[in-house]
Amino acid sequence: MLPTTDFLQQALDVSPQTFFVYDADAGRMLFVSAAYEQLFPDLQRENATTDLPRLLAYLPHDDQQYALHCLAELIAGNHCDDLLLRLQPHPNVPLRWLSMQAQRSLGPEGQVLLSGTLEDVTVEQEYLRNADKYMAKKNTTLEILSHDLAGPFNMLQQLAEFLEERTKTLQDEQVQRMLRIMRDTCRDSVTLIRDFVDGEFMDSANVDFKPLRVDLVQNIAQIVDTYQQGEHLVAKHFTFHHSQPTIYAEIDNNKFLQVINNLVSNAIKFTREGGNIAVGLTQQPDHVLVTVADDGIGIPAHLLPVLFDRFTKARRPGLRGEKTTGLGMHIIETIVRLHHGRIWVESEENVGTTFYIQLPIPTRAPGVDASTS
Structure with missing residues (x-):
C-alpha cells in the first residue's frame, strides 16, 4: 500500500468519500480508504486491485465504455x-449513482498515477433528474396551453376587428368603443400568454451551463409524450x-430540452390543423443527430440565411397570429453552441421544415475495450 503518515491515514479513513491512488503503469491500486468497503459492502479494500474487473462489470455497458x-x-x-x-x-x-473525480500525476519513479475520490451521489442525482423531468413537463405543458388559450383570443380579436369595420356606418360610438375594448383585451391577453412562456424560455437560457x-x-420521449397527450388541444x-x-450525450438537460421544446412549439405555430410534427434521434459514430420536422407552411428561402440572427428579420407571426420576439432562434443556436454542437435548417414553402442539431459524443480511445482492467 502507499506509505502515509498515521494522521493522514486516519483523516482519509473517517471521510465518507473513498480516496484512491491507482498506478496506471502497473495496473494496480496503491491505496483505497476505508469508505471503499461502505461503498461496496461485498468487497474488501485489500483486494481492490483484483476487484477492478468486477467493479467494471457492475456498470451498465454504456457506462463501461464511457469510464474506459x-x-x-x-x-x-x-x-x-468528473465521471458520473x-x-x-x-x-x-x-x-x-457514483461520482468519480481523478487527476493524473507522476510517481517518484516516473510512473503514471491516478488519484481521486469516489462518492455515492444517488440522492442528489435522483433529485436533480426528477427536477429536470418536471421542469421539462412544465415547459411543454405551458407551450400546449399557450397555443390552446391563444387560439380563441386570436379568433375573438379578428371577430372584433371585423365587426368594428362593419359597424362603422352605424356611427354608434358606444358600440365602437366596446368593440375596441374587446379587440384590445384579446390582443393583450395573447401577448401576456406569449410573454409568460417566452419569459420561461429566457430564464432557462440564462441559468449557468451545467x-x-x-x-x-x-x-x-418524455417531452413528446406530453405533446401527444395534448394533441386534441x-x-x-x-x-x-x-x-x-x-443514446447518451453530455448536455445541460434543462437548457437542451428547452431547445427541443421551443423547436416543437415553433413547428406548432407554422403547421396547419391536422399536420404532423416528428422528432428524431440518431446515434452516429462521432455525434448524435436530433431532428424536429413538420409538414407546415415552411420558411421562405430568402429568410433562411438570417433565421438565427439576433432580432432576425425572419420573425413572423404564427398561423393563429402568435407573437414572436425574434430572439428564440438566436438563443437556441447559442445553447447548441454551448454544447459544442451545430444547428441548421432545411425548408420548402408549403412542404415543411426540418431543424437539425448535431451534438458531439466522446470517441473511444484506441485500444481501450470492455475487457481492459
Whole structure:
C-alpha cells in the first residue's frame, strides 16, 4: 500500500468519500480508504486491485465504455470531466449513482498515477433528474396551453376587428368603443400568454451551463409524450423515432430540452390543423443527430440565411397570429453552441421544415475495450 503518515491515514479513513491512488503503469491500486468497503459492502479494500474487473462489470455497458474512455484520456494526460456513473451489481438491486473525480500525476519513479475520490451521489442525482423531468413537463405543458388559450383570443380579436369595420356606418360610438375594448383585451391577453412562456424560455437560457451525461432517448420521449397527450388541444400529431433504445450525450438537460421544446412549439405555430410534427434521434459514430420536422407552411428561402440572427428579420407571426420576439432562434443556436454542437435548417414553402442539431459524443480511445482492467 502507499506509505502515509498515521494522521493522514486516519483523516482519509473517517471521510465518507473513498480516496484512491491507482498506478496506471502497473495496473494496480496503491491505496483505497476505508469508505471503499461502505461503498461496496461485498468487497474488501485489500483486494481492490483484483476487484477492478468486477467493479467494471457492475456498470451498465454504456457506462463501461464511457469510464474506459475517460480512464484512457486521463492516462494520456488529457482533461476529462468528473465521471458520473451508474452502478448496479445485480438486476434486483436499485440503481445507484457514483461520482468519480481523478487527476493524473507522476510517481517518484516516473510512473503514471491516478488519484481521486469516489462518492455515492444517488440522492442528489435522483433529485436533480426528477427536477429536470418536471421542469421539462412544465415547459411543454405551458407551450400546449399557450397555443390552446391563444387560439380563441386570436379568433375573438379578428371577430372584433371585423365587426368594428362593419359597424362603422352605424356611427354608434358606444358600440365602437366596446368593440375596441374587446379587440384590445384579446390582443393583450395573447401577448401576456406569449410573454409568460417566452419569459420561461429566457430564464432557462440564462441559468449557468451545467452539462451532465444523460440518456437523450428517455428525456426527449418524455417531452413528446406530453405533446401527444395534448394533441386534441393543438390539433397536431406528434411522433418520436430513435435509432436505438439508449443514446447518451453530455448536455445541460434543462437548457437542451428547452431547445427541443421551443423547436416543437415553433413547428406548432407554422403547421396547419391536422399536420404532423416528428422528432428524431440518431446515434452516429462521432455525434448524435436530433431532428424536429413538420409538414407546415415552411420558411421562405430568402429568410433562411438570417433565421438565427439576433432580432432576425425572419420573425413572423404564427398561423393563429402568435407573437414572436425574434430572439428564440438566436438563443437556441447559442445553447447548441454551448454544447459544442451545430444547428441548421432545411425548408420548402408549403412542404415543411426540418431543424437539425448535431451534438458531439466522446470517441473511444484506441485500444481501450470492455475487457481492459
